Amino acid sequence: MHRAVDETHEVITATTVTSASVNEANLMAPLLNAHKRTMGKMARVCVADSKYGTIGNYLACYDMKVKGHFESIEKAHRGHGVRKGILPKESFIYRRQSDSFICPEGEELKRRNFNKNRQQFEYMASMKTCGKCHLLDQCTRSKTGRSLKRHLRQNELDIMLEHAGSKQSQKDIRKRQHLMERSFARGSRYGFKRARWRRLWRVKIQELLTATVQNILVYVRYAKDRRSRAAAGLRISTTSASVSWYRRNLMRLRSQLNHAPMLVERACVMELKTAR
Numbered sequence: 001m002h003r004a005v006d007e008t009h010e011v012i013t014a015t016t017v018t019s020a021s022v023n024e025a026n027l028m029a030p031l032l033n034a035h036k037r038t039m040g041k042m043a044r045v046c047v048a049d050s051k052y053g054t055i056g057n058y059l060a061c062y063d064m065k066v067k068g069h070f071e072s073i074e075k076a077h078r079g080h081g082v083r084k085g086i087l088p089k090e091s092f093i094y095r096r097q098s099d100s101f102i103c104p105e106g107e108e109l110k111r112r113n114f115n116k117n118r119q120q121f122e123y124m125a126s127m128k129t130c131g132k133c134h135l136l137d138q139c140t141r142s143k144t145g146r147s148l149k150r151h152l153r154q155n156e157l158d159i160m161l162e163h164a165g166s167k168q169s170q171k172d173i174r175k176r177q178h179l180m181e182r183s184f185a186r187g188s189r190y191g192f193k194r195a196r197w198r199r200l201w202r203v204k205i206q207e208l209l210t211a212t213v214q215n216i217l218v219y220v221r222y223a224k225d226r227r228s229r230a231a232a233g234l235r236i237s238t239t240s241a242s243v244s245w246y247r248r249n250l251m252r253l254r255s256q257l258n259h260a261p262m263l264v265e266r267a268c269v270m271e272l273k274t275a276r
């Protein structure tokens with residue numbers, strides 16, 4: 001299950017259910033578009049975990065004018081696995097004039113190939129040069145010498161990576177952890193964890209209902225806050241005004257949930273009665 005949750009009131013603005021084999025990194029753009037359809041405008045910032053930190057997602061956010069506050073997969077995996085002990089890409093300097101990289105030993109890595117599928121250029125140093133270098137063990141394990149990749153849209157990617165590395169981004173990523181945990185934990189009260197063997201289409205209905213109930217509870221909490229503020233003399237609010245406010249918002253919610261209108265309606269009515 002994948003959700004988009006608003007930061008201020010923790011309203012679930014978009015949700016989708018897929019089988020475990022689907023790469024969740026591919027769901028960011030559809031979730032952002034679903035959020036836009038629900039809210040009538042695009043999110044300003046998208047916060048996610050590093051599994052979403054693909055080049056495709058950074059560029060999708062750039063195209064949608066959304067700041068991407070998520071760590072890149074490449075950065076998260078740096079220094080692990082086969083790359084352990086290998087000089088990172090940041091040790092090399094890119095020279096725009098000559099379109100080449102300069103390595104820590106001052107050697108030039110020239111542009112060689114273009115990978116059409118990945119939209120990346122490959123830059124390589126000759127093995128003749130690398131073979132004599134005292135940093136060879138720390139630089140590469142390849143028999144053909146050190147190589148680096150640079151994306152066709154690297155300039156846009158650099159802008160997005162700068163946003164992703166900002167202090168605000170780190171703060172948002174920390175906040176996201178407990179915000180999302182809370183959203184899923186609240187869903188577990190409505191049987192969220194029991195979805196095995198139900199088939200995907202039924203689990204989709206289950207998730208839509210769960211999200212609906214959770215959103216209604218957010219409205220209830222928000223209205224309660226308004227009432228307590230009114231009691232403190234800060235604002236005047238009446239029960240009937242709150243109920244009509246729920247109804248207005250329920251109409252908006254219902255329009256999103258085309259898959260199970262009757263079930264959603266019943267759940268909404270039940271929650272509404274409890275709220276009153």
Ligand code: SF4
Nearest residue numbers: 103130133136139146
């Ligand atoms: S191994 Fe090659 S690319 Fe790496 S530092 Fe030495 S000369 Fe430069």
